[in-house]
Amino acid sequence: MTPVTLSSEHEALFERFSDGKVLGLARAISVVENERPGFQELLHTVMASGPQARRVGFTGPPGAGKSSLVAAVATEYRKLDEHLGVVAVDPTSPYSGGALLGDRIRMNDISMDPGIFIRSMATRGSLGGLAATTKEVVDLMDAFGFDRVLVETVGVGQTELEVTAAADTVVVVLVPESGDAIQAMKAGLMEIADVFVVNKADRPGAPRLVKELRQALHLRSGSALRDIPAHHGVDLGQVVKKERTTEAPAEAPEGWSVPVLTTNALTNDGVDTLLETIQEHRIWLDEAGELERRRRARAEIRIRDVVDREMRRIAWKSSDVRALLARGVDDIANGDGTPYSAAEVILEALMR
Ligand SMILES: Nc1nc2c(ncn2[C@@H]2O[C@H](COP(=O)(O)OP(=O)(O)OP(=O)(O)O)[C@@H](O)[C@H]2O)c(=O)[nH]1
Ligand SMILES: [Mg+2]
Structure with missing residues (x-):
């Protein structure tokens, strides 16, 4: 090095x-x-020295109970004498521009414990997404020697998916109010979830969501179609299987079927099962070689992040580039150019 x-x-x-x-x-x-x-x-x-900590991400829609669940899970890990880092990514408040206080208040119970270090971060723009600095803070906590790092991200849609860039195990937290399984599918949550948790299981609609999620997962795995006899000469089960083998080559190993659990983060119901499931997933990650694959994928994202940031820094630090920028603005004002012609000049200067 x-x-x-x-x-x-x-x-x-x-x-x-x-x-x-x-x-x-x-x-x-x-x-x-x-x-x-x-x-x-x-x-x-x-x-x-490379990554050591077990990293578990919790993601899901706003208000699903992610912080409550992280607090409950953290309390259990503390009973097992694990040292924990917790990173909570708050959406940037449009009013204060800073991290919302909510998480800190809800996590108050555990924040007095010296075995836990909690950090709330603003997301800086991309709502719910993981900024490069967030991944770096997770890396810092890992390097500090915590046994486990829990990462909470809030988001809707694509930005949620970025949690995979920081965690080994992704727990997707949904609630009866957050919609149905179809919405979860559309949001890409089926692809990133290692474990689904239907939290607020005390609320009506929880069993229905669990059932829907299980059906959707079943469908996705192709097993729902496997037993359907060939129809009009097409065996749907075969079609699905073939698609899966061509689309998902060796790097997506079989052998983990995504469980759907229920919890009540306020009463701790189901939290012990969640811990067991996270442990089982960890064993699978190790045995299937998936941990290694995920760490490699993460390394690639991190390298790209650093290069992106450095390229931007190098570009805008240069006084030549800043002069070209100013000239581009003048050109546009005078009707002599567009952002594209100005950018082309700048990029040419940078490549030289
Ligand atoms: N009834 C019920 N309420 C819950 C449960 N878990 C959390 N809550 C409540 O739901 C509200 C939101 O909980 P949080 O833990 O802050 O949810 P969150 O997903 O972290 O919220 P954001 O970080 O703001 O997106 C709080 O008022 C919790 O007390 C649960 O299992 N059942
Ligand atoms: Mg929260």
């Missing part, structure tokens, strides 16, 4: 971090969140 030099300040910070000092972690997070000079070298140094 390329040796990097840390500033003396970051050298001291790295020492505190390595000694397991929580204040060192908190400080490292703020350096990374604010992209202070040298933050990449610091990350490079702390991440040298």
